[in-house]
Amino acid sequence: MNAILLIVRNDMKRRLRSPVSIICMFLIPLGLTLLVGLVFGRHGKVELSHIKVLIADDDRGFAANFLKQGMKQGKLAELIDLVEVDPAEGRSLMDRGKASALIEIPKGFTANILDRKPAEIALVKNPQESFLPLIVEEITETMAVMIDGAAQIFEEPIGEARGMLTGGRWPEAAELAGLLAETKPRIALVKGYLSDTLISIGSETVSAPGAEPERTLNFFALIMPGSILIGLLFISEITMRDILREREAGTLARILAGPVQSGRVVAGKMLSSFAITLVACALLIAIGRLAFGIAWGSPLKLLAHVVGSILLCVGLMAFFYGFIRSERVADAMLPVVIIVLCIFGGAMIPFEAMSPAMQRAAVFSPSFWVIDGLKRISIERTDWGGIAPHLAIVYGLGALTSLAGAAKLRGKLGGRG
Amino acid sequence: MIEVRELVKSFGDIRALGGVDFTVREGEIFGLLGPNGAGKTTTISIIAGLLSADSGSVRVSGMDIRRDGRRVRRMLGVVPQDIALYEELSGRENLRFWGGLYGLSGKRLHDEADRVLELVGLTDRADDAVREYSGGMKRRLNLSAGLIHRPKVILLDEPTLGIDPQARLNILDIIRDGVSGGMTAIYTTHYLEEAEKLCDRIAIVDHGKILAQGTLKELVKLAGEGNIVTVSGAFSREQVNPLLKGVVVEHLENGSLRMLIPGQAELSGALGRLFSAGIPIGEVSIQEPSLEGVFIKLTGRELRD
Numbered sequence: 001m002n003a004i005l006l007i008v009r010n011d012m013k014r015r016l017r018s019p020v021s022i023i024c025m026f027l028i029p030l031g032l033t034l035l036v037g038l039v040f041g042r043h044g045k046v047e048l049s050h051i052k053v054l055i056a057d058d059d060r061g062f063a064a065n066f067l068k069q070g071m072k073q074g075k076l077a078e079l080i081d082l083v084e085v086d087p088a089e090g091r092s093l094m095d096r097g098k099a100s101a102l103i104e105i106p107k108g109f110t111a112n113i114l115d116r117k118p119a120e121i122a123l124v125k126n127p128q129e130s131f132l133p134l135i136v137e138e139i140t141e142t143m144a145v146m147i148d149g150a151a152q153i154f155e156e157p158i159g160e161a162r163g164m165l166t167g168g169r170w171p172e173a174a175e176l177a178g179l180l181a182e183t184k185p186r187i188a189l190v191k192g193y194l195s196d197t198l199i200s201i202g203s204e205t206v207s208a209p210g211a212e213p214e215r216t217l218n219f220f221a222l223i224m225p226g227s228i229l230i231g232l233l234f235i236s237e238i239t240m241r242d243i244l245r246e247r248e249a250g251t252l253a254r255i256l257a258g259p260v261q262s263g264r265v266v267a268g269k270m271l272s273s274f275a276i277t278l279v280a281c282a283l284l285i286a287i288g289r290l291a292f293g294i295a296w297g298s299p300l301k302l303l304a305h306v307v308g309s310i311l312l313c314v315g316l317m318a319f320f321y322g323f324i325r326s327e328r329v330a331d332a333m334l335p336v337v338i339i340v341l342c343i344f345g346g347a348m349i350p351f352e353a354m355s356p357a358m359q360r361a362a363v364f365s366p367s368f369w370v371i372d373g374l375k376r377i378s379i380e381r382t383d384w385g386g387i388a389p390h391l392a393i394v395y396g397l398g399a400l401t402s403l404a405g406a407a408k409l410r411g412k413l414g415g416r417g
Numbered sequence: 418m419i420e421v422r423e424l425v426k427s428f429g430d431i432r433a434l435g436g437v438d439f440t441v442r443e444g445e446i447f448g449l450l451g452p453n454g455a456g457k458t459t460t461i462s463i464i465a466g467l468l469s470a471d472s473g474s475v476r477v478s479g480m481d482i483r484r485d486g487r488r489v490r491r492m493l494g495v496v497p498q499d500i501a502l503y504e505e506l507s508g509r510e511n512l513r514f515w516g517g518l519y520g521l522s523g524k525r526l527h528d529e530a531d532r533v534l535e536l537v538g539l540t541d542r543a544d545d546a547v548r549e550y551s552g553g554m555k556r557r558l559n560l561s562a563g564l565i566h567r568p569k570v571i572l573l574d575e576p577t578l579g580i581d582p583q584a585r586l587n588i589l590d591i592i593r594d595g596v597s598g599g600m601t602a603i604y605t606t607h608y609l610e611e612a613e614k615l616c617d618r619i620a621i622v623d624h625g626k627i628l629a630q631g632t633l634k635e636l637v638k639l640a641g642e643g644n645i646v647t648v649s650g651a652f653s654r655e656q657v658n659p660l661l662k663g664v665v666v667e668h669l670e671n672g673s674l675r676m677l678i679p680g681q682a683e684l685s686g687a688l689g690r691l692f693s694a695g696i697p698i699g700e701v702s703i704q705e706p707s708l709e710g711v712f713i714k715l716t717g718r719e720l721r722d
Contacts, residue, residue: 006514006518010506013506013510014503017505017506017546018505251502251503253501254495254501255518256467257465257490257493257495258491258518259487414467
């Protein structure tokens with residue numbers, strides 16, 4: 001059997017016989033996901049930065065005003081920065097990624113509601129952001145239900161008021177009193193016996209027109225990609241550490257005393273680290289689906305992204321171990337490196353909750369591209385174009401670090417043919 | 418079979434080998450005898466291709482280890498000083514891995530694993546995890562891993578280190594059986610009796626240099642014709658010195674005297690003069706010509722020092 005495969009098989013067998021360290025590293029991301037999930041709940045509150053929402057109002061009617069004012073009231077005002085724009089300006093800003101979403105209210109929106117005809121609000125989402133546009137979508141849907149509900153309950157009084165206002169005169173006090181008297185019992189009778197809403201939200205993501213939008217937001221889906229990254233980094237770290245352990249145990253010297261090229265030994269070690277990390281990642285994804293109900297999206301995109309991400313993690317660890325001489329140095333250095341990578345990648349603080357300065361720094365962290373890619377595939381159901389930069393970065397950096405790490409490790413082992 | 422020429426190797430300021438030079442003939446067991454730090458393991462590591470020498474050359478069956486490294490390593494079996502096995506795997510799994518690295522596979526690998534397991538007496542425990550083995554059993558398995566691919570040359574680096582005398586004798590028997598059949602071996606040790614019992618020729622190494630080499634008979638001759646007589650007691654150098662005329666004194670200081678005495682009559686005469694003069698003698702030991710004597714003669718100290 002080929003020496004590389006022989007080393008991979010041997011390492012897998014050894015890990016299976018002595019799995020404690022891998023299990024510990026495997027449980028960390030699961031425990032983290034569960035803990036954060038339990039603390040915040042499935043739809044828990046996350047401290048978020050303000051969501052910038054553009055609104056292009058061609059209607060100027062009371063229903064459009066109701067929607068705008070609703071987003072400027074109370075808790076929503078703390079969450080949303082609502083900026084009024086004209087439709088062309090709004091599209092232009094969205095194309096440049098300057099806001100999380102654009103709400104377009106067409107002309108005749110209020111009239112359609114009052115005439116009990118179908119009315120549509122267009123929602124344009126920013127593909128650069130993972131879940132903020134989804135929050136805007138949920139809020140807009142809620143507001144639409146409220147407007148529609150109000151229109152159904154107060155259909156008659158609104159019709160009368162509409163007649164008064166369009167008659168070209170201010171209503172008399174008696175007419176207003178009659179209107180209010182008619183309205184009051186209707187408010188008391190609102191118990192939710194409403195027909196289906198007539199307002200629909202036409203949602204689109206600007207640069208991904210064919211993409212199917214995610215309808216429900218699972219809180220675990222926000223946390224688990226970061227937790228998976230933590231798992232990948234720690235598992236690839238302990239599996240690549242094996243090269244140091246074998247050196248100290250003397251088995252590496254014994255392998256090198258055989259007719260095996262040192263490059264093949266390094267390749268075997270890296271491939272076994274890759275294989276073990278891949279198995280652990282597949283298990284984490286399966287548990288995410290079964291235990292936390294995370295819909296991971298397209299299996300093909302997920303596989304492509306996960307393979308690249310593992311290549312990146314193994315490459316990074318091979319590169320670090322090319323320079324590290326003892327386990328003591330590894331113990332002191334690598335957990336710090338991994339934690340920094342996790343923080344900047346958004347594994348501990350969601351990217352959306354980071355300060356703008358940190359967000360700018362995060363894109364330079366390879367781990368950001370791993371986490372963001374996973375979120376785009378699972379939450380946003382993005383197309384290949386949406387993850388193309390992510391794939392380019394994880395595969396590119398993965399190949400670069402793997403080659404550099406392999407060359408350094410080979411030199412460390414004697415670099416002979 | 419193996420030609421080692423003028424090997425020099427330094428680690429920083431420390432010179433580990435200062436021109437080691439020897440030849441091992443096909444089918445013989447060649448011993449490298451010396452204390453810890455003498456340069457034995459460094460020599461073995463260079464032959465095995467694990468270290469590169471600063472200068473000098475090693476040829477195995479006419480092939481240079483630098484130019485034909487992989488071909489040479491395929492011919493070699495290495496038994497390292499430290500036990501180099503995977504503790505979480507069974508003895509058989511370890512052997513299948515090490516055999517596989519040398520290109521064995523399928524039935525041949527299976528059969529060779531069974532053969533060496535039987536050779537080292539571990540057939541019954543072959544499927545137990547190595548972590549459950551005793552120290553002696555691990556040593557035997559460590560040895561068998563170097564023999565599984567039937568190497569032409571085996572490098573044995575202190576394979577009996579740290580085990581009890583009985584287990585050591587057992588390992589020596591295995592080596593004698595395993596090496597029979599044309600295999601060439603280099604055996605490093607700091608146990609004189611192992612070198613005497615096992616090796617066809619021996620090189621005495623100290624401070625990175627070979628001080629002498631030859632068969633046991635040839636080396637013993639170097640010690641000189643006669644017995645080494647060591648006397649200890651509460652005497653001073655000045656008391657004893659005038660009484661030693663005509664005696665070859667190898668070492669004399671207060672309380673300790675070592676002499677080379679050629680025959681029985683000379684021995685009686687020398688000891689008689691000491692007793693007659695009332696020298697307070699505590700202990701007298703007489704050592705026949707041996708490797709120990711050669712080592713003492715060449716290095717001025719005992720091997721266990």
